[in-house]
Amino acid sequence: MSDQQQTEPAAPDAASDGVHHSPHSGREDTSGTPALGRVFTALSAPKAAKTLFYALVVLCVGLFLADFFYKKYTYVAVENIPGFYALYGFIITAGLVLLAKIWGNWVRRPEDYYAPNDVDAEAFPQDELDEEHQNG
Amino acid sequence: MVEAFPIAFLFFAGAALLALLPKGALRAGVLLLVPLVALYLIWNLPEGNLFSAQLLNVELELMRVDRLSRIFAIIFCIAAFLANLYALHVKDTVQQVAALAYSGSAIGAVFAGDLIALFLFWEGTAITSVFLIWARRTEGALATGMRYLIIQVSSGVMLLAGTVLIWQESGSFTFEAMTLGSLGTWLLLLSFGVKAAFPLMGNWLSDAYPAATVTGTVILSAFTTKLAIYALARGFPGTELLIYVGAVMTLLPTLYAVLENDLRRVLAYSLNIQLGFMIVGVGIGTELSLNGTVAHAFAGILYKALLFMGVGAVLFRTGTAKASDLGGLHRTMPLTMIFIAIGGMSIAAFPWFSGFISKSLILSAASHDGYYIIWAVLLLASAVTLHHSGLKILHNVFFGRDSGLRPKEAPVQMLLAMGITAALCIALGIFPSMLYELLPFDVDYAPYTLTHIVTQFQLLAFALLSYVVLVKTGLYPTMTRNVYLDTDWSYRRMAPAIIGYAALMIGRIWTGITRFALRQLTDVATGLYKTHGPEGRIARVWPTGSMVLWVAVLLAAALLVNFL
Numbered sequence A: 001m002s003d004q005q006q007t008e009p010a011a012p013d014a015a016s017d018g019v020h021h022s023p024h025s026g027r028e029d030t031s032g033t034p035a036l037g038r039v040f041t042a043l044s045a046p047k048a049a050k051t052l053f054y055a056l057v058v059l060c061v062g063l064f065l066a067d068f069f070y071k072k073y074t075y076v077a078v079e080n081i082p083g084f085y086a087l088y089g090f091i092i093t094a095g096l097v098l099l100a101k102i103w104g105n106w107v108r109r110p111e112d113y114y115a116p117n118d119v120d121a122e123a124f125p126q127d128e129l130d131e132e133h134q135n136g
Numbered sequence B: 001m002v003e004a005f006p007i008a009f010l011f012f013a014g015a016a017l018l019a020l021l022p023k024g025a026l027r028a029g030v031l032l033l034v035p036l037v038a039l040y041l042i043w044n045l046p047e048g049n050l051f052s053a054q055l056l057n058v059e060l061e062l063m064r065v066d067r068l069s070r071i072f073a074i075i076f077c078i079a080a081f082l083a084n085l086y087a088l089h090v091k092d093t094v095q096q097v098a099a100l101a102y103s104g105s106a107i108g109a110v111f112a113g114d115l116i117a118l119f120l121f122w123e124g125t126a127i128t129s130v131f132l133i134w135a136r137r138t139e140g141a142l143a144t145g146m147r148y149l150i151i152q153v154s155s156g157v158m159l160l161a162g163t164v165l166i167w168q169e170s171g172s173f174t175f176e177a178m179t180l181g182s183l184g185t186w187l188l189l190l191s192f193g194v195k196a197a198f199p200l201m202g203n204w205l206s207d208a209y210p211a212a213t214v215t216g217t218v219i220l221s222a223f224t225t226k227l228a229i230y231a232l233a234r235g236f237p238g239t240e241l242l243i244y245v246g247a248v249m250t251l252l253p254t255l256y257a258v259l260e261n262d263l264r265r266v267l268a269y270s271l272n273i274q275l276g277f278m279i280v281g282v283g284i285g286t287e288l289s290l291n292g293t294v295a296h297a298f299a300g301i302l303y304k305a306l307l308f309m310g311v312g313a314v315l316f317r318t319g320t321a322k323a324s325d326l327g328g329l330h331r332t333m334p335l336t337m338i339f340i341a342i343g344g345m346s347i348a349a350f351p352w353f354s355g356f357i358s359k360s361l362i363l364s365a366a367s368h369d370g371y372y373i374i375w376a377v378l379l380l381a382s383a384v385t386l387h388h389s390g391l392k393i394l395h396n397v398f399f400g401r402d403s404g405l406r407p408k409e410a411p412v413q414m415l416l417a418m419g420i421t422a423a424l425c426i427a428l429g430i431f432p433s434m435l436y437e438l439l440p441f442d443v444d445y446a447p448y449t450l451t452h453i454v455t456q457f458q459l460l461a462f463a464l465l466s467y468v469v470l471v472k473t474g475l476y477p478t479m480t481r482n483v484y485l486d487t488d489w490s491y492r493r494m495a496p497a498i499i500g501y502a503a504l505m506i507g508r509i510w511t512g513i514t515r516f517a518l519r520q521l522t523d524v525a526t527g528l529y530k531t532h533g534p535e536g537r538i539a540r541v542w543p544t545g546s547m548v549l550w551v552a553v554l555l556a557a558a559l560l561v562n563f564l
Helices: A035-043 A046-066 A084-107 B007-020 B025-044 B067-086 B093-111 B115-134 B139-170 B183-195 B203-211 B214-222 B224-235 B240-259 B263-284 B287-318 B334-347 B354-368 B372-398 B412-430 B432-436 B450-472 B488-532 B545-563
Strands: A108-110 B052-055 B058-061 B482-484
Touching: A035 A046, A035 B334, A046 A084, A046 B450, A084 A108, A084 B240, A084 B372, A084 B450, B007 B025, B007 B093, B025 B067, B025 B093, B058 B115, B067 B093, B067 B214, B067 B224, B067 B287, B067 B412, B093 B115, B093 B214, B093 B224, B115 B139, B115 B183, B115 B214, B115 B224, B139 B183, B139 B203, B139 B488, B183 B224, B203 B214, B203 B263, B203 B488, B214 B224, B214 B263, B214 B287, B224 B263, B224 B287, B240 B263, B240 B372, B263 B287, B263 B354, B263 B372, B287 B334, B287 B354, B287 B372, B287 B412, B287 B432, B334 B354, B334 B372, B334 B412, B354 B372, B354 B412, B354 B432, B354 B450, B372 B450, B412 B432
Parallel strands: none
Antiparallel strands: A108 B482, B052 B058
C-alpha cells in the first residue's frame, strides 16, 4: 500500500495550490505531529512497508493452507474446492478492477465536462471549511 | 389524553424552534436532544396503530409501530444524533433546520400506515433534503440540487399515481405487502426504485451526494435510500425480480467506485452497492433474508456515515476530497485514519465488524435458497468492496504519494461523532445479538462459525493481496482529475443535445415552409394586383355605374331581411 512512500519530505511544489508546502528544506519538522502519526509514518517507511508486505504474503499462504485442517460446513458445491474463497477473492477482484480500467478509457472525461452545472470543477466554498495546517 | 403522537412532529417542532433560537449552545442542545428524546420514545412505544388523523375525509394512520418500522425509526434517530453531533460547528440555519426536518420526514414515512401518509412524508424528505445540497451555495450545487429535486419529486408523483390506481382497484389506502401485477403496483415499485437507486434510475445518488456540504452528505447518506429499502421490504417482500435488480446493483456501480477520483462520489457508488445487497434480501423474501436486509440497512447506515464523516473531515481540513490531490495525511490526521479504517473494515465485512454480521445473513439466505449465481455475485461485490471503500481511500488519502499537505486533526465534535459511530460498528460486530433482537423476525443464525470466519478471512486477505499487487504493478487505475460518464449523461448531455438538434431542425423546416408559403402568397397577390388592381387590365372595363348598381342591390337585400 505504501510503495510510493518517500523518505524525504514533500517537494515544496507538491501541493498543487501552493499553499501548504513546508518551509523547511531539510528533514521535516515533526514536532507538531501527533505521536500516533509518527508511528504510522514509521510503519509506512519503505523498509517497514516491505516487511508488512511479506507478512501479508505469509498470512495469505497460511490462510490458504488452513482449508486443509478443519471441517468446512458448506452449502454450495464450489465452496468445497480447497482455497476456493482465496482464489475467488484474488482473481475476481483483480479481474473486476481491470475491467473497470478498460471501461474507464471509454467514459473518462475532463473534470469540467459538465461545468458550470456540476461541482466537480469548482473549488469547495471556503466558508464551509476550516483549513488548518501544521506547517501553514 | 393521546397516548402517542407522531414522532415526526417532534422533529418538525424542533426545526421550527431552531429558527427562533439564537445561534449557539441552545441550538446545539435542540439538535442533539430531539433525536435522543425521539429514540427514547420510540424504544418504549407499544405496537399497533397509535395515532390517526383526519385529512379531507381520509383517515391517515401516522403511527404504525411494529418490529419493522421500529428498527428503522431507531437507526434513523441514532443517525440523526450522530450527524448532528458531527455538524455541531455549522452555524448555517438552513442546514440545521433542513437536517432536523429531513430526519423527521424520514421517521414519519417509516411510521406511515397508509399510502397517503407515506406520500406526504416521502415528498417531505425530498423537499427538505435538497437544502443540504443547495447550502453549498455555488452554481454547480444549485444545478445539481435541481436535478436531485426533480428526480425525487417525480418519485413522489409516481407514488401518488400508484396510490390512486390502487385505491380505485381495492378502495383502500393501506400500505401492506403487495404482489406485482396491476399498473398501480408497478408505479409504486418504480417510485420506491427511484429512491432506492435501482440500476439506470439511481444515478442521482452519485451525482447529488458529493455535491452537498461537508456535513450535509453525512446526513443525506442515512435517510432517503434506507427509507426506500424500508418501503420495498414492507411492500414487495419476495418479489423475485428484485433479486436480479439487486444483483446488478452490486456490480455496475463497482466499476465507477474503482475509477472515481472524488472520494465522496466513490462512497456514494459504494452506498449504491450496499443497497443492492439489501434489495436482493427483499427479493428472496424469506425470514432470514428480510432480517438480513434490515440488519444490513442498520449496520450500513452506521459504517457509511462513518466513512462519509472521515472523508468529510479530510475535506473540512484540506478543501478537497479528491484522491488525486491528497496523500500522506496519516502523519497529522491519524485518528481520522483509524476511524476510516474501522469504517472500511465494517463495510468490507471483516469478522467482528458490523458488516460481517449483517451481510452474511443475506449471503446465507441466497445460498440456502439455491440462488448460487446470485450468491457468487454478492461474494464478488463483497470482496471488491474492500478495494474501493477501504484500501483505495486509505491508500490515496493517508499512505501512498505524499501530497505535502499537513492538515490539523479533525475538530473535537467530528472526532467524537466518528468515535461513537466506530464504537457502534465494532460493538455490533462483537455482540450481534444486540442487533438481532431488534430484527423483524426471530433470528436463528450464528454468524461466527469456524468455516465462516476462516473463509471470510481468506476472501479478504486475498482481495487485499490483489490490491497490493495491482498497485505495485501499476495496473490499478491511477487517480486523475477526471469525471467518468454514467447514466446521468443521458439526461445531462444526450437528451439536451437531442432536443437541441430537434429544435434546430424543426426551426429550419418551419422557416422553409413559411418562406415558401410567403413567396407563393406574394406571387398570387402581385398577380391579382396586376390584373385586378387600379392599373390592371380588368380595371379598365369597370363602369362607374356598376358601383351604384351594387349599392342598390345591397339596399334591397337589407330591406328584404328587415321585412322577414
